[in-house]
Amino acid sequence: MNQFIRNNLGYLLLLAALVILPYALALITGDPLNKGLPLFVQGLMIQVFILAVFALSYDILMGHTGILSFGHALFFGTGAYTLGILVKYGQWSIPAAIVAVVIIAALESFVIGVLSLRVHGVYFAMVTLAFATVAFILVEATDFKKWTGAEDGLHGIPVPDALNPALHRTEFYFLALAFAVMVYLLVKLFVDSPSGRVWAAIRENEARATSIGYNTLVFKVQATIISGIIGALAGVLNALWNLSATPQTMGVDTTINALLMCIIGGSGTIIGPMLGAGVLQLLGYLLNLWLGSVWQLVFGLIYILLVLFVPYGIIGTWRAKNFEWRAMWRDRLQRVATGTGKSSG
Amino acid sequence: MDDQIILQADHLRKDFGGLVAVEDVSLKVRDGSLHSIIGPNGAGKTTLFNLLSGVFKPTAGRVIYRGRDITAQPPHRIAHLGIGRSYQITNVFPNLSVFENVRLAAQAMGRDNLNLLAPAARFKSYSERALRVVEQVGLKGKENLLASVLPHGDKRKLELGILLASDPQVLLLDEPTAGMASEQVPQLMSLIAEIRKQGNKTILLVEHNMDVVMNVSDTITVMHYGTVLAEGAPAQIGANEQVQKAYLGELYHS
Numbered sequence: 152m153n154q155f156i157r158n159n160l161g162y163l164l165l166l167a168a169l170v171i172l173p174y175a176l177a178l179i180t181g182d183p184l185n186k187g188l189p190l191f192v193q194g195l196m197i198q199v200f201i202l203a204v205f206a207l208s209y210d211i212l213m214g215h216t217g218i219l220s221f222g223h224a225l226f227f228g229t230g231a232y233t234l235g236i237l238v239k240y241g242q243w244s245i246p247a248a249i250v251a252v253v254i255i256a257a258l259e260s261f262v263i264g265v266l267s268l269r270v271h272g273v274y275f276a277m278v279t280l281a282f283a284t285v286a287f288i289l290v291e292a293t294d295f296k297k298w299t300g301a302e303d304g305l306h307g308i309p310v311p312d313a314l315n316p317a318l319h320r321t322e323f324y325f326l327a328l329a330f331a332v333m334v335y336l337l338v339k340l341f342v343d344s345p346s347g348r349v350w351a352a353i354r355e356n357e358a359r360a361t362s363i364g365y366n367t368l369v370f371k372v373q374a375t376i377i378s379g380i381i382g383a384l385a386g387v388l389n390a391l392w393n394l395s396a397t398p399q400t401m402g403v404d405t406t407i408n409a410l411l412m413c414i415i416g417g418s419g420t421i422i423g424p425m426l427g428a429g430v431l432q433l434l435g436y437l438l439n440l441w442l443g444s445v446w447q448l449v450f451g452l453i454y455i456l457l458v459l460f461v462p463y464g465i466i467g468t469w470r471a472k473n474f475e476w477r478a479m480w481r482d483r484l485q486r487v488a489t490g491t492g493k494s495s496g
Numbered sequence: 497m498d499d500q501i502i503l504q505a506d507h508l509r510k511d512f513g514g515l516v517a518v519e520d521v522s523l524k525v526r527d528g529s530l531h532s533i534i535g536p537n538g539a540g541k542t543t544l545f546n547l548l549s550g551v552f553k554p555t556a557g558r559v560i561y562r563g564r565d566i567t568a569q570p571p572h573r574i575a576h577l578g579i580g581r582s583y584q585i586t587n588v589f590p591n592l593s594v595f596e597n598v599r600l601a602a603q604a605m606g607r608d609n610l611n612l613l614a615p616a617a618r619f620k621s622y623s624e625r626a627l628r629v630v631e632q633v634g635l636k637g638k639e640n641l642l643a644s645v646l647p648h649g650d651k652r653k654l655e656l657g658i659l660l661a662s663d664p665q666v667l668l669l670d671e672p673t674a675g676m677a678s679e680q681v682p683q684l685m686s687l688i689a690e691i692r693k694q695g696n697k698t699i700l701l702v703e704h705n706m707d708v709v710m711n712v713s714d715t716i717t718v719m720h721y722g723t724v725l726a727e728g729a730p731a732q733i734g735a736n737e738q739v740q741k742a743y744l745g746e747l748y749h750s
Contacts, residue, residue: 343615345608352600355589362549362587363662364575364604373610 162422169328172196173321184321193324197316199432200327201388203425204334205405206412208381213410214419215342216374217354219272221406222263222279225286226379228401229256230386232290235305235396236298245310245391252383260379264372271357280403287401304397308390316392323392330388331425334381339421341377350374354419415457417464426465502527502698503579503666508547508557510540517543518554519722525666525700530692532701532709534733535719536742541702542584544719545670548700549581550574561666575604580664584671584702586651590644594635594654597643599626601661626661633657633687649680656684660691666698667691673708685712706743710734718742 156163176182176189184190205227212218233252237243243251267278290299299305316323341347349370352360360367390396399405408431409424416427434453438446461468503525510518518540525531533541546552548559550571558567566574589597602622603609617623630639633653638646643654656672672688673681689712692699703709709716709730716733718725720742726733733739 340615341612343617344612345603345614345616345619346610346612348596348600348603348616349609351592351596352589355591356587358551359583359587359589359658360600361571362551362575362581363601363658364572365609366570366572370609373612377612 166332169196170325173324190320193320194316195432195436197324197327197392199429200331201385201392202408202412202432203331203428204388205382205385206409206416206424206428207334207338207421208378208385209406209409210413210418210421210424211338211341211350211374211378211381213413214424215347215354216350216371217357218268218371218374219276220279221276221403222281222283223378223382223409224401224403224405225263225279225283226256226260226382227386227389227405228283228286228290228396228398229259230383231390231396231400232299232305232386233383234387234390235308238310239305239308240298245314249384249387252387253380256379256383257376260376261372263379264375265368268368268371268375283401283403283406287398287403290401291398299396302398304395304399306395308394308396310391310394314391316394327388327392330384334384335421335425338381342421346370346373411454413464415454415464417466417468417470420464420466420470423464423466430465500526502562503548503700504560505544505548506558506560508544508559509555510543510547510552511555516722518547521557521719521722521724523717523724523727525698526715527698528692528696529714530689530699530701530712531715531717532703532713533717533719534703534706534709535725537704538721539719540722541719542670543722545581545668545702549579549668575662575664578665579668580659580662580666581668582655582659582670582672584674586648586655588643588651588654588658591642593640594643594646594657595623595626595630595639597654598629598657598661599623601658602626602629602663605662625663629657629661632660632691634683649676652676652684656687663695664697666700669699669701671702671704674704681708688712 173184173189173193176192177184180188182189184193208226209220209223212220212223230252233255234245234248237248237251238245263279263282267275270278289295291302292299293301295301312318313322342350349360349365352365353367353370357367386400389400412427412431413424414427415430416425417423435446435450438449442449463471501524505521505523508518508521509516521540521544523531533544535541543552547554550566550569550573554567558565560566561577561579566577569577589600592600599616599622602625603616603619606619606622608619627639630636633656635650635653635657638650643651646654652672652674656669659667659669669688673684676684685708688699688701691697701709701713711730713730715727716730717727718733718736718739725742726736726739728736
């Protein structure tokens with residue numbers, strides 16, 4: 152148990168800080184939890200948690216399986232709209248609607264995966280972009296305005312009071328935090344599993360993975376389905392938070408945002424994309440506050456600097472340094488122990 | 497005699513547009529033998545390997561394994577049937593550890609690949625097999641290094657380790673000593689001989705350098721411009737004038 156705490160100290164401290172955050176803010180400012188700064192920061196963090204899950208779902212493809220998609224927003228939007236339409240117009244209960252979202256996202260990602268994963272790299276990215284663009288056009292189309300609200304989006308999703316983020320902000324905060332923690336643990340489980348290791352093999356060298364006996368298409372479709380379901384669940388939470396689903400959830404900006412979060416935080420590190428979501432979201436908010444509408448220009452500059460000097464993202468670069476350091480010391484100790492002057496490896 | 501043939505190429509041909517890489521190659525590999533394919537650069541040796549392992553589909557001809565036509569099978573199926581290959585150009589998983597490179601090859605042959613909910617480390621048989629193979633190919637102590645940081649000679653050993661971990665019956669080795677320091681070559685060749693003896697394996701070995709295979713082979717096939725120039729025991733091949741011409745050019749005999 153002690154070992155567990157030592158190995159995961161950083162994660163546990165982060166989690167503890169996030170649990171304490173609303174109460175600490177309330178204590179410091181003297182405001183109650185559902186007013187002023189505590190209320191506002193919880194709202195900001197809820198968005199961070201939602202985007203952290205979405206970024207992580209994107210990284211299952213990019214960072215863990217080596218698949219570049221430009222259409223991941225399709226799943227975010229699918230989650231948001233499916234929930235909105237079923238709950239508002241179908242009078243479905245929220246749990247039933249979530250089950251429907253999971254099934255629809257699974258089917259959608261299965262079909263897209265089987266149809267498009269035969270092409271690689273940027274070609275796959277283009278095919279996914281096409282799928283997402285079709286979905287974007289469909290939700291904006293006036294033909295379905297009755298259901299989707301067209302360009303305005305679907306608003307006023309009815310939820311029970313207990314889930315209403317305006318009335319029960321702190322409860323919603325912990326719901327979103329628990330959701331993010333759960334997805335983190337799940338993805339960690341997946342990535343360490345036999346299938347997850349095959350994803351890594353595909354990312355590293357797909358041809359060799361095939362030659363040692365893996366039918367790589369099966370594993371790529373598997374990763375796409377899992378990524379799609381988690382992405383859609385993030386969309387569900389986003390719809391519950393905003394009580395709406397807008398075309399923007401299907402937009403290419405949503406995908407690019409996830410991609411930036413993964414790169415800034417550290418693609419392929421699990422916690423990295425989640426951290427990236429926090430950095431991007433908070434930095435975006437602060438820059439906007441200080442600089443007004445030119446903030447994106449400044450952010451672009453920061454982004455370029457990050458890519459230049461922190462090439463594997465925050466977590467990835469830190470781990471790479473750490474790994475080199477450890478490998479270097481192991482090598483030195485080995486040479487000392489064996490009495491050889493020169494390294495053999 | 498024929499029932500001892502484990503792998504057979506039957507009039508294989510492969511065109512790349514106008515270029516004929518393999519024109520007409522037939523060969524029979526006897527079960528348990530060490531069969532070498534030699535030939536100058538561009539003779540079509542690697543293309544032949546790509547045909548045998550299913551990476552390329554032949555323009556004409558068939559590949560027969562244990563009496564069964566496997567020409568149309570995809571590479572991953574062929575791997576499961578028991579034909580494994582290594583590559584001339586090192587072809588590993590660069591940002592995974594040496595151990596994980598080998599473990600993945602062991603896992604590929606099992607039935608747990610679609611398991612998402614248990615840590616891979618819990619499947620001990622693959623890890624144990626990987627550790628045995630790492631030791632066998634002489635990489636013990638380097639399990640936790642990333643494949644990308646290995647020196648070239650060690651990468652060649654890892655290349656062989658990945659192949660051995662999946663325990664194939666037929667090993668297609670594409671210039672296993674390519675780029676190795678010459679003093680390391682005998683060591684690797686004796687490892688290959690040992691693998692064959694221990695596991696009663698069949699080895700089909702592509703080599704560029706004739707000297708390397710002379711002492712270890714049962715049969716040697718010489719390829720030249722996409723065809724079979726000669727085939728026979730090492731002594732016959734060594735004495736064959738056509739082979740000498742192919743390797744050394746006409747001048748040698750004039």
